[in-house]
Amino acid sequence: MHQLRTVNVTRYLMPLREGGSLPALAEADDGFNYVLKFRGAGQREKALIAELIGGELARRLGLKVPEIVFAQLDAAFGNSEGDEEIQDLLKGSQGLNLALHFLSKAMTFDPGASQVDEELASKIVWFDSWITNVDRTFRNTNLLIWNRELWLIDHGASFLFHHTWENWEGQALSPFAMIKDHVLLPKASLLAKVDQEMKSLITMSMIQEVVSEVPDEWLLASRDVETAEEARSVYVAFLTKRLENSQVFLNQAEDARKALV
Structure with missing residues (x-):
């Protein structure tokens, strides 16, 4: 671990x-x-x-x-x-x-000048749809090229539900309309393929291990929940439910891509 x-x-x-x-x-x-x-x-x-x-x-x-x-x-x-x-x-x-x-001498990903593999692009689009990350757009790609590889940074705008903490179950089952602005969407031609691949890699224990790393004091700071464990259980349930119903956000991404290409 x-x-x-x-x-x-x-x-x-x-x-x-x-x-x-x-x-x-x-x-x-x-x-x-x-x-x-x-x-x-x-x-x-x-x-x-x-x-x-x-x-x-x-x-x-x-x-x-x-x-x-x-x-x-x-x-x-x-x-x-x-x-x-x-x-x-x-x-x-x-x-x-x-x-x-800090990745010294890394370059900001330029969608007009940088090449990206279609499978990798599809994985990143799928992943950002899963965690509802709104902040990987042409205006602010939050992608770096370092040692000729593509690196992901800045996931702080993900998990939209936790800013209101209401109806997280409904948000877990909702499509992610803002994927239409994703910088890699035009290249994401293998979404259905990577959906199966990504889901085969993700386990409940993986999600639980990651969420368990979050300090109690951060989870309790906003006073949305009574205990840190209650907060963790919501993050785990949100990610799990969204994963089990990935077709919802997958369809949204594929429809948005068809509108582009």
Whole structure:
């Protein structure tokens, strides 16, 4: 069973101003640089939960994802930061955050210039439909080319249901209309094939192992549930029910693709 490592952030290097959450490039006590995602940013702990579950499920399905680690932020960290907005963000993010290993010299995926295998494109479209990831579009691909391979980053906008926490059963059974904007949809010609392949790889224990990695304090921060275990059971049930009814989101993706090509 893969378990996330924990690192201590030692140095704030620079803000990364993509999107509204102000992630940062930071150095940790293991000597590596990380893209640091803050619990005090816009969507707070829910973005970190989605990042962790989405990224770790993708990794178990054979998709390339930078190593995800827990990142501990000391109370004194950032006191010397001159930018008030960043200083407030650091103060509001003391404790446990999330970070992804920084892929040095990686290039942003350009759909006009970069080639991608149709089977891989289909797997990523299928996966993003399963976890309801709205944020892999032409405007913001959240894909990198590193060592000539395609890497997935930023799953923090996944699991739309957990922002309202109401009718999650209904949302688990719903199609995912926003897949029409997916950057890889035009290349995803093997969706029916990968549907069978992906479902054969996913087990209940895999889902449970990934969800169990989410810290209790993140799950309880929004006060949507009484206990952390209750929250975990909902994430597991959402993913399982959606998987069992994958034809619903598969049909949506195939219809959206037909409208494009």
